[in-house]
Amino acid sequence: MKLLRLKPGHGEIVLAEGDVEVPEQERELVEAFRRELDAGMWAAVPTETHAGRREAELVKSFAEVPRDAERVIFFPRAAGGAPRTAASGR
């Protein structure tokens, strides 16, 4: 699994890479994942449905990432300036 981050002036950078089945590497992935979330990033996992449709899934913890996911992409959270409501504060 690769953890990537979209970055201005660079494109994506690889934050961490490892096998989730290897405890030490998984720990490193979890730490890198938490660091990015603490920095205010959103994390998305590109997926493909059974019908072949491509979409993404936003994840809020490493436990939500499918074990077979090849990559998790971090990107800055959306900012539009709209007043936040209880429904949007998920």
Add this chain to the structure above:
Amino acid sequence: MALALGTAAIVLLALLSELTRPRAVERFARARLRWRTRSRGTEQIGYDPGRERRAEQRARALLRSCVNDEEWSMYRDLGFLRVWGGSDRRAGGHAATGASLDLVGEAENAEPSPAADRITTDAGAGEASYAYLIYPHKPIVAYLPQTGVLLSEYCVAFPDLTRPYGSARLPDSDDVLAKWMALTADERRLIADANMHLPGRQIDPDRIRRDLLRLARWERERLYHDGRGASGADSLRAA
């Protein structure tokens, strides 16, 4: 004698160092200032078109690996992406219809997209009656594919506040990818976080209508080529 000479040499050295010290200190400070200015310049001011181009190439490769072939071809050929609405069924339904539909004027004479009849198969049992256009670093535009009526603009950005290389702006294709991921993953949340405006606030509605026409033509050509390819394959198989 030797003692006297040694003492004189030490005194001479001390005097010389006292004389040269201010100049040395000044030179050192000037060099440090030059070094600081140069490094600040490359971090904050220096715009490197080569770097930006490489970043965009990387971003395009990543976008291509995430979206499907049709979406990639659309972005490559037309410069924007269309995403069907209502993909956020996990969150329980639609975000862009409702209030937006109240803002719509009468139907416009736009050409319906050839893909409009595929909406039900792509997005599920007749649910996606609207779609979005994603432009790089421009608002997301919601519209009705059957009629071409523009619904609203959703202003949303993904600023990186760490500002690497002095800019908070993602490369164009990364901005499109971020919008695509957020929209397909949690449409309702993205729309709630965005600023909603009537069409025309930031993007000229005429430009969007032209883009919808280009999209319709592009889809017709694609269907034609796909059909020709399929019939060619069928005839080959029959032979």
